[in-house]
Amino acid sequence: MRVDGREIPVTGNLLQPLTRRTSDILRVVFAIAGVAVVIAGSLITRPEWLALERSVSNIVGFLNPDQSNLVYLLYGIAILILPFAILVELVWGGQWKLLTGYATAGLVAGLLLSITPNGLSAPQWHLQVPENLADKTFLQQFLDDPRWIAMLAAVLTVSSPWLPVRPRRWLWALILAFAPMHLVVSTVVPARAMFGLAVGWLVGAVIVLLVGTPALEVPLEAAVRQLAQRGYTVNRLTVVRPAGPGALMLSATIEERERALVVELYGKNQRTLSAVRQLWRRLTFRSSETAPLHGSMHRAVEHRALMAIALDELGVAAHRPVTVAGLPRGWMLYAHTLPAGRSIEQDPADTAALDAVWRALTVLRERGIAHGELRPAEIRVGEQGAVFGGFTAAELCASDAQLQSDIAQLLVSMTAVFGSEAAVRSAIEVLGEQTVLTASRRLTKFAMPRGIRASIPEWKSVVTAARDEVRTQTGQDRIEAEQITRFNRKSLLQLVLLIGLVYVAYPFISAVPTFFTQLREANWWWALAGLALSSLTYLGTAAALWACASGIVKYWPLVLMQIANTFAATTTPARVGGLALSVRFLQKGGVGAVRATAAVALQQAVQVSTHIGLLVLFSVAAGTTADLSHFVPSPTVLYLIGGVGVGIIGTFMFVPKLRRWLNTSVLPQLQEVVGELARLARDPKRCAVIVLGCAALTLGQALALWASVQAFGGGTTFVTVTIVTMIGGTLASAAPTPGGVGAVEAALIGGLAAFGLPAEVAVPSVLLYRVLTCWIPVFCGWQVMRWMTDKNMI
Numbered sequence: 181m182r183v184d185g186r187e188i189p190v191t192g193n194l195l196q197p198l199t200r201r202t203s204d205i206l207r208v209v210f211a212i213a214g215v216a217v218v219i220a221g222s223l224i225t226r227p228e229w230l231a232l233e234r235s236v237s238n239i240v241g242f243l244n245p246d247q248s249n250l251v252y253l254l255y256g257i258a259i260l261i262l263p264f265a266i267l268v269e270l271v272w273g274g275q276w277k278l279l280t281g282y283a284t285a286g287l288v289a290g291l292l293l294s295i296t297p298n299g300l301s302a303p304q305w306h307l308q309v310p311e312n313l314a315d316k317t318f319l320q321q322f323l324d325d326p327r328w329i330a331m332l333a334a335v336l337t338v339s340s341p342w343l344p345v346r347p348r349r350w351l352w353a354l355i356l357a358f359a360p361m362h363l364v365v366s367t368v369v370p371a372r373a374m375f376g377l378a379v380g381w382l383v384g385a386v387i388v389l390l391v392g393t394p395a396l397e398v399p400l401e402a403a404v405r406q407l408a409q410r411g412y413t414v415n416r417l418t419v420v421r422p423a424g425p426g427a428l429m430l431s432a433t434i435e436e437r438e439r440a441l442v443v444e445l446y447g448k449n450q451r452t453l454s455a456v457r458q459l460w461r462r463l464t465f466r467s468s469e470t471a472p473l474h475g476s477m478h479r480a481v482e483h484r485a486l487m488a489i490a491l492d493e494l495g496v497a498a499h500r501p502v503t504v505a506g507l508p509r510g511w512m513l514y515a516h517t518l519p520a521g522r523s524i525e526q527d528p529a530d531t532a533a534l535d536a537v538w539r540a541l542t543v544l545r546e547r548g549i550a551h552g553e554l555r556p557a558e559i560r561v562g563e564q565g566a567v568f569g570g571f572t573a574a575e576l577c578a579s580d581a582q583l584q585s586d587i588a589q590l591l592v593s594m595t596a597v598f599g600s601e602a603a604v605r606s607a608i609e610v611l612g613e614q615t616v617l618t619a620s621r622r623l624t625k626f627a628m629p630r631g632i633r634a635s636i637p638e639w640k641s642v643v644t645a646a647r648d649e650v651r652t653q654t655g656q657d658r659i660e661a662e663q664i665t666r667f668n669r670k671s672l673l674q675l676v677l678l679i680g681l682v683y684v685a686y687p688f689i690s691a692v693p694t695f696f697t698q699l700r701e702a703n704w705w706w707a708l709a710g711l712a713l714s715s716l717t718y719l720g721t722a723a724a725l726w727a728c729a730s731g732i733v734k735y736w737p738l739v740l741m742q743i744a745n746t747f748a749a750t751t752t753p754a755r756v757g758g759l760a761l762s763v764r765f766l767q768k769g770g771v772g773a774v775r776a777t778a779a780v781a782l783q784q785a786v787q788v789s790t791h792i793g794l795l796v797l798f799s800v801a802a803g804t805t806a807d808l809s810h811f812v813p814s815p816t817v818l819y820l821i822g823g824v825g826v827g828i829i830g831t832f833m834f835v836p837k838l839r840r841w842l843n844t845s846v847l848p849q850l851q852e853v854v855g856e857l858a859r860l861a862r863d864p865k866r867c868a869v870i871v872l873g874c875a876a877l878t879l880g881q882a883l884a885l886w887a888s889v890q891a892f893g894g895g896t897t898f899v900t901v902t903i904v905t906m907i908g909g910t911l912a913s914a915a916p917t918p919g920g921v922g923a924v925e926a927a928l929i930g931g932l933a934a935f936g937l938p939a940e941v942a943v944p945s946v947l948l949y950r951v952l953t954c955w956i957p958v959f960c961g962w963q964v965m966r967w968m969t970d971k972n973m974i
Contacts, residue, residue, distance in 0.1 A: 181417075183404045192419020194398045194428065203448050204389040211382035218378045258354055262332055266339050269347055281338045281391045289334035289383045293327045293376055326376025329358070333377050337384025338391075398428060398445060399507040406505045406513055407443075412436055423447060432515070441502060442519075446477055446512040468581040469664045481512045487549075487574040488516065494547065496540045498560045498569035519569050521562030525597055531606070533561040534598050538610035540566040541590055550578030554589040555635045556597055573629065581664070587611065587619035589632055591646045596636045600649035608653060617654050621662035623647040702891045707948060710887030713880055714953045718742040720876025724786065725762060727869040728779040733769035737973065741765045744968055746954070747961030759784070761965075764974050774848055778855075783870065790874040795906045801899050881905050881953060885928070888949040892941045896932065904931035925950065 181188050263286070270278055332355050340348050358373065404414045416433040420442075427444040434441055461470055474480040485504045491497035502515040524533060537559055544551060551558075552573025560567050575582060587607070594603035607616045623643050633639050651659055722738040741762070749758030759780055766776035832838045882902035889896060907927055925946055932942040968974045 181400055181404075183401045184408075188404060188414060188417060190400060190417045190419075192430075193422055194400075194419065204385070207385045208382070208389055211378070211385040215375075215378040215382055218375050222375065255357070259328070259332070259358070262351065262354060263335055266335055266343075266351060269343055270339055273342065273344075275339075275342050278339065278342055278391075281387050282335050285334035285338040285380075285384050285387050286331040288387075289330035289376075289380045290327045292379060292383065293330050326372040326379075328376075329355075329373050330376035330380035330383070333380025334384040334387075337381055338387050341388065397509060398423075398447075399509060399511050402507045402511075403443060403445065403513050406503060406507070407432065407434075407441070407515060410503045410515075412441060412502065412515075417443070427514070440518055441515050442499070442517070444514045444516075445507070446481060446514070448510045464665055466581075466664060466666055468579045469585070477510075477512055478506060481514050484571045484574070485514060485516075487571040487576070490549070490576065491544075491568065491571065491574075494543055494549075495564060496543055496567050497571075498558075498562075498567040519560055519567075521560040521567055523557065524559040524561055524566070525556050528597050528599075530561070531598070531602060533566065534594060534602060534606045535610060536561060536566040537590065537594065538606055540568065541586060542610060544568075544586070545583055548577055548583070550575045550582035550586050551589075552582065552586070553629045553631045554586060554593055555631050556593045557635055559593065584619040584662075585622055585627060587616065588622035588627055589629065591616075591620065591623065591650070592628060592632060592636065592639070592643055595646040595649070596639075596642050600645040604646065604649040604653050613654055616650060617656065617659070620647055620650040620659055622664065623650070623659075624661050624664075627662070627664050702944070702948065704891070706887050706891035707952070710884040710891065710949070711952045711956070713883040713887055714957075716880030716883065717877045717953070720873040720880060721745075721783075722873070723876070724783050724870045724873030725766075725779065727866050727873065728783045728786075729766055729769075729771055729776070730779075730866075732771050733766060737769075738765070740964055740968065741974070743957060744961045744965035744974070746957035747959075747965050761974060765968075768973055783874070786870050787874040787877065790871055791878055791906060794875060794878055795903065798899050798902045798906070878902075878906060884953050885945070885949045888952065889932070889937070889941065889945040891948060892945050895941055896935055896937050900935045901932075904928055904935065907931055 181190050267279075267282065270282065336351055336355060340352070343351070355377075400417065404417075407414055412432075413435045414432045415435060418431045418433075419428070420431050421427075421429040423445075427446045430443040430445070432441045432443045433439070459473075462473060474483060482504050485501040488497050488499065488501045492500050498519040498521065499516040502517065503513065504515075505513045507513050524537065527533065541551075541554075550573075551568055551570070552575060553570055554568070555570070558568055558570040560569065591603060591607060594606070597603075598606075604616070623646055625640065625643070628639065628643065636642055647659060651657070718739055721742050722735060725742075726733065726735050726738050745758040745761050748761040762780045762783075763773075763776045766779060767773055771779065832842055879902070882898070882905040885905050886898050886901040889901060905928070928946045928949070929939075929942050932945070933939060937945075965974070
């Protein structure tokens with residue numbers, strides 16, 4: 181490279197790889213989305229768009245036919261000469277290498293839109309003299325031909341990065357004006373022309389990604405001149421790190437006393453990636469966890485240099501800034517001296533260096549400065565003590581959350597270098613036990629910056645080791661994780677449950693008007709009786725679970741948990757939410773994880789057995805055999821189920837991870853359930869409580885449905901209603917919809933009708949039953965669940 185008459189050798193690759201050209205990749209993604217939108221609009225909502233376009237055209241279309249012809253003629257001339265104007269601009273600017281990309285973009289876009297089922301179709305442009313607007317002139321035909329529009333969009337997309345700003349804006353305004361031009365002259369915008377515009381933009385975006393833009397040309401000459409203005413004469417440049425997520429880093433050999441400088445160059449792609457990451461962090465993290473957004477890349481680099489100056493004044497900066505300057509084509513220059521001292525990773529046995537690092541962090545904390553990304557590579561030890569580099573995320577006037585985050589990051593980095601025991605001990609000696617304990621709440625996955633996660637191998641185990649060591653040295657049984665994001669797992673779960681509730685309640689809401697009309701004729705005393713009888717389900721289920729847990733937890737809190745359980749079970753398929761809530765409650769009550777899961781599994785097993793037993797008993801009492809052959813699927817379905825079952829068993833047998841999961845997670849719980857069943861058989865009193873509690877669940881639901889039927893005039897026996905209720909409960913557990921919505925109502929209404937109950941009684945009776953046993957408990961359960969969550973009971 182020759183600069184001002186001097187030859188400066190440059191060693192290394194300056195070209196940024198395709199996968200790191202963020203702005204070019206985003207352009208391709210947006211172009212693909214544009215093509216998809218145009219296709220979807222043409223196929224799905226084209227009639228609506230046509231009606232809208234005609235309405236707008238009637239409003240803004242103020243030209244008569246002669247004026248419309250003139251406008252079309254003038255705009256057709258402009259569209260015809262547009263590609264030649266772009267070519268002249270490129271030739272005038274000396275962009276000879278771009279002519280190949282220019283021609284390729286035009287040809288590819290034109291060929292793509294010339295492909296038909298019968299092969300390639302040639303343009304049918306012809307000369308004729310028009311009598312009115314419908315008879316298009318040769319120039320007007322270009323306005324509606326998608327191939328010409330696609331060629332224009334493609335060549336302009338390829339050429340835009342190399343054109344001056346003002347001509348580029350005028351050219352784009354001209355090509356995009358064809359849509360409002362059609363509206364002004366009282367015609368409809370052709371969908372094929374919009375499709376051509378989108379395809380041309382996509383073709384040009386892909387070619388730009390492949391061939392590059394001026395932003396990829398590193399302005400090394402301008403950087404050398406900027407350093408010369410600051411009094412540093414560069415003799416050689418060596419690429420230390422190619423441009424990627426971070427800056428292009430070079431080592432500059434100079435004639436002055438520093439002998440060498442570190443030169444960092446930031447291009448447009450680094451600016452785009454940083455902006456997207458900052459925006460995502462701003463949206464997902466609490467405001468106290470993030471620094472204010474920088475308005476531009478210039479401000480971000482300038483802020484980093486200012487932070488380096490501030491830390492250099494305190495004696496804890498590893499380098500000193502030399503210059504910050506803007507360069508041509510949107511690049512930024514940041515040059516600084518070589519880092520002082522040695523890396524902290526070079527001597528893991530130097531405990532004195534470990535103490536020096538914590539003392540250097542204390543200097544920052546006393547002045548309210550947060551570093552933001554304390555990776556091991558940014559920590560060095562010199563003659564005067566520990567110093568820091570980086571400063572990309574550093575912040576003056578930092579919040580308490582950012583200061584605590586620095587301690588947590590340094591705990592992880594020092595654990596990775598010196599081990600958890602030495603790192604935590606040194607931190608406690610320098611900062612104090614309470615400070616370290618408070619900061620250790622941020623030893624979580626989300627609290628660790630991306631740079632630390634990328635620089636520390638197996639960083640998750642390092643974070644866990646540091647947190648366990650803090651708990652050991654401080655004598656704490658448990659360290660509650662700090663919430664740093666705007667949404668935690670609990671709030672997301674509640675959001676999902678609410679969405680499930682809306683989904684479940686929608687069919688019921690649509691039937692509310694008719695149901696309320698029928699409620700005027702209901703006997704409200706029977707409805708109140710049904711609501712009271714439904715409470716047996718909560719009392720019985722709580723008693724059964726209390727006995728399954730061997731009475732470790734209290735009974736009445738279990739009853740409250742059953743009310744909250746209705747919300748979690750109804751808003752999730754197959755009632756899995758209720759099972760998880762029961763396990764969680766037992767764990768909070770002092771039951772071990774395996775024992776809690778086994779207790780819930782034991783209750784479910786007894787519940788199924790009791791359910792089947794009651795079904796057989798009441799079927800016999802009703803004078804009906806227990807032959808359920810008509811419920812058995814066809815042989816084909818049974819063979820299919822058997823084949824799927826064999827495939828699942830084979831998968832679990834031959835996949836090591838699944839086999840290990842069976843041995844470590846499922847097998848211990850299964851053994852616990854089998855042991856509980858064996859102990860239950862030797863304890864008649866406990867067995868009776870569990871069986872009666874499970875029976876109370878089934879009978880309470882049957883009594884509530886029977887009372888609902890009586891509220892609308894009756895017409896069937898309790899035994900019949902019990903059989904129908906148990907069949908409906910079986911379908912509810914098998915239905916994939918949350919709470920069995922739809923399946924339960926259909927099964928209950930069909931069952932009652934099969935036993936001779938008229939539809940005008942069966943339908944409102946089932947809806948009232950669902951209100952008493954599902955919807956009222958769901959809304960009460962939501963409030964109870966929130967209260968129990970606040971009390972740390974679940």
